[in-house]
Amino acid sequence: MGTDGGHCSFVLLAEFDILAGAQLKYQFPQPLGVDESVLAMSMLPDGAETQLDDWTVFFLNQTPFNTISPVLALDTPEVKTAALAGELQNGEGDKPDLLCVLNLVRTKHDSTLERGAKVLALAICTRHPFIQIFKPVLLMALDDYLADPSQDCLARLFDAVNSMDLSGAPILTRNEKMVMRYSDRRDIFAEKFAHLSPQHQPYGKSSHQHRSTQSGESFSSFEEGILMKRDRDETTMAAGAAVSQSSPSEASFSLGGSLVWVGGDEGGHETTSAEGEENDSVHSFVGTTVAGSSYQRRRSTDASSGSSAQHHNGTLRPSMLTPSFQDPHSRPGLGKDTHFYHTTVAYMDHQLPIKMPLSTFPEEVGDYSLIMLVKAFSSTAQVSGPMHPHLYTNGPQTHPIIILFNALVTGKRIIFLGHKKPAGEVSTFVLSACALGSGCGAVLRGFIERAFPYANLNNKDEWEAVPAYIAGVTNPIFKTSPTWDLLLDISVGSVTVAKDIFTTYPVTSTVPLGLPAISRATTFNADASLGSEEDLAKKDGTNVKSADHNADNIFLEDIKAAIEYHYGENHVRMRFTEYVLRFVRLASRYEEDTIGSTKFGYPSTVFDNRLPNPRLGSGMSFVDDTAGRREITGNAQRIEAWRKTNSYEYICVDFRNAQLTDTIQGFDVAHQLFRIRNAKYLSDAEMIAIMRALSDNVKSYEQVVELLAYLMPNGGGLAHLAFGCFHQRDAVRDATVDLFNQIRAFPVGAVFLQMLNHFQRYAYVRLAHAKQLQLQRPNDPGFRAGNGVY
Structure with a gap:
């Protein structure tokens, strides 16, 4: 991913001295220009002597106090790490790259020492968010240093990591990453590895090899x-x-x-x-x-x-x-999983295998677990403090995870406290929270830049000065600090809202003065994964009137059920991505209704068949006026607060960029897919217009992947589009066949078509065959095109 080299910017080593305390002993290849005591305390967390090994994460170039100086002398065009696919600078080129620091802390027991042990830490600084791939080489390097404590060890580690060959790793676009993470197939995008030599391909000679999808050639049959x-x-x-x-x-x-x-x-x-x-x-x-x-x-x-x-x-x-x-x-011919790029790091006489994930976004740093986060904070009985409307979107029944999400997107100051817990565990909770708020990196951004996975008293003034910080601490003294808005104690699973939060964040009117209240309400149904208000009320055993915006709670119940039935981390991440996507579309609709337009979404319109060329609908709408007003009202406060954060500014920039770079132009694809999935009544005219728009605008490889990126597994993939093969109107069936023919022209499209059930596949191929014969014999009166037979 990018060029060879530049994977490691610095290597640091810190030791604890019984008289002088934490000391930064080595910085290789040059000093960072950051306060050495700050670095040493970050590398040697409180209570490190109680753990044999511990992993922590922290960042550099976030704030003035931890920005490296001078600028990296190693950043020449030849070795600078290329930007990750989908990671656009968006006009932020003046900001230094965020450096992720993976830190290994070890306690080496030695009876000859005064305190019976030596505590030291070895860290590498990298721009890559998938820092977990460096753990094996870091473990070996620390063993090497203990055997020969010299700076030569740091030089060997630096050279080994930078010599890691990632030049053959496929560079995936955002849409390709989305499709890859949705798929459990171990051969997804295998054609991306076709340029590698056979021994480096993820599949051996006897396994499948796709032709390149960058060409316009048809993927045969x-x-x-x-x-x-x-x-x-x-x-x-x-x-x-x-x-x-x-x-x-x-x-x-x-x-x-x-x-x-x-x-x-x-x-x-x-x-x-x-x-x-x-x-x-x-x-x-x-x-x-x-x-x-x-x-x-x-x-x-x-x-x-x-x-x-x-x-x-x-x-x-x-x-x-x-x-x-x-x-x-x-299958015996099956090789390695294409979700990862497999390479090695040569350290001393060892070839260490490395699995680099290909679908990681910049907001996803290291190993994190949303399942762990949900399990740790799952009881509303453990929530205390005032019920601020920015945080409580369903009154006292608001789930703790929803409170955390609301705090993240509305820019609250958050602390994860893990008293007597390893600092690495606390760091993982902070990284998981950043993934939660960003929709696993796929929707929002701006959380990692204000995250401090391990924070301490030594640099308290600096990180507490960062607005909306997300910090992990192990010292219980922070419980009494007046500078946080939400404190989550991972030891007992409790969530505490600051008692003075109303003073810090006064509640304001949700509708700007002089503008009309919520007016629009219905264009298409709410997402099926969350259900309509009526459906939610039925599930909850209550009537519609008592179902006061409980979609969030129903969503969390589904998540807990999935965890209980042993669904994997990938499934849970996809569901949270859906949740954040829906929040953004809801916020776009709210912004349009309150100020008249939206900066990060399509305007809300309905299908109009009165024009010579029918106009497709766009934006988000609801099952009826009452449900729409109720849901927007329930979310108004957190949306208003979110609109004042950096995350909101980023989504506006990202949407403008998407309008320029998206390959499917001219209509709201998500709206059309939701109409097909959820509409109680969809006229023939609208169905024809939707399918024809898709078949006319989804032809190239990039367009096919963009369409597939909208089709999350929970939405049934292509299944709802495949029902067009059974539609009563010939025009719908014909457009569906055209669209599927264009999708199957590429390997990834064939994979999605494969997921259809037997009836849908059979219907599609029969129609495709009939259309082929009709084109071959246009003047044969004995041929009935509708059935494909004589």
Whole structure:
């Protein structure tokens, strides 16, 4: 990611001296120009002597007191780390790059020493947010230093990290990162590794290799994305005859010159193309079948060499059709997970394996866990203090995690206290909170720049002077400090709101004077993942009137249920990304209703079919006027407070940049997808307009990926669009086929089409085949295009 070198800017080593206290002993390759006592205290946290090993994180270049000086002499154009994909400077080029410091603290017991132990810390400074990849080499370097305490150890560590080769790592756009993190498939974007030598590719020679998606070439045959089947009565039929001599049966047809079989029933034969290709393509991985001019039985690659025993007379069992792409671990040719770039760091005589995550955003630093955060603060009984409307969006029933989110986005001063806890654990909570507020880095930003994962008394004045700081401390003396607004004690799971918060943040009117109150209300339903107010009320066992903006609580109940049923961290992160996305769209609607326009969203309009060219709707709306007013009113205070923060300024800049760089232009894609998903009534005219707009504007690789980035798994992926294959109007079916044909032209699109159920896949391919025949025989009166048969 970027050029080689520049991964490590500095290496620091600090030791605790019994007389002088924490001392910064070495700075390599040059002094940072920061107060050495501040660095030493940050590297040697309180209570470090009680832990054998501890990891902490802190940042440089946040504030004047921790900004390095002089500017890095190593930052020449040849070695400077390139900006991460999706990390735009947005006119902030005058600000120094934020440096992440990963710090390893160790207590070395030695009976010959006066206090029986030596406490020291070794740290590296890097611009990369995925600092966790450097833990193995840092552990080895500290062992090396203990064996030979000299600055040569720091030089070896510096050179080893900077020699790490990341030049082959794919550079992903924001949309590609979103698609990658939504997918559990270990081969997602495998075509991005095609430029690497075979030994460095994430898949071996026998695994699939996509062609490059940067070209405009079509990704041949969606056959590779469909589960195949063959009717029992056609097992002896030649493929060429099927294509050229007869019309397709209910189970087979020709698409793009290849015979395609659809379904997961028994009786399917697995075949390969006439060219005799080996199983080094996508279909060997996903368990699909492509036939050319003649049928040949293909060697099995589904599990092991012994898997052929599961075939009977060439028949592939249903159990071998479906799991092949869902359980990639079962395939012998499967290599490494494409969610990571695999490389090594050569330290001394060791080659340390490194897995660099490819879908990390700048607001996601290190290892963090939203599951841990939710588990630690899950009871409203543990919340105390005044109920400020910036924090409480559902009265006394507001969940502690929602209180934390509200405090993050409204710019409150937050402290995580972990008395007698390792400093590394406290740091993790701070990093998790930053991810929570930013929507896992995918929606908002500005949280990491005011985060102090480990803070102490030595630099108290500096970090407390930062507005809206997010700090982690281990000293209980901070409980009595008057400078925080929200204190979260990770030891007992309690949340305390400052008693003078109303004085610090006076409550103001939510509607500016002289402007009308909330007026608009309905364009399309609220997101299905959160449900409408009526649905939420039913779930809560109450009527609509008593459902006072409880969408947040229902959301947290869903999150807790997912954790209880052992859904992974990735699922929880995706749900919080959805939540923050919805908050931003809601805030955009509020801003438009109160001041007449919005700076970071599309205006709220409804579909208008009265014009010669129908105008699509845009923006956010609700199920009805009452529900819309109630939800906006319930969120008004936190939205007003958020509009005064840096996070709001950043989202306005990001939206303006997106309007210039988005490849799908001219309409609000999210609005159209929500209309298809949630509208109780969608007219034929609007459905035709939506599908035609998508098929006309989603053609290139970048456009396909941008569309897929909107389709979160909880929303069903392409499933709702696939219902267009069953629509009563020919125009909708035709536009859906055009759109899917354009999506399947690229490997990642084929992956998403693969996720459709058998009925949807079958309907699409039948329609595509019928359209193909219609184009080939436009003047044949005996052909019924609607059915694709004679």
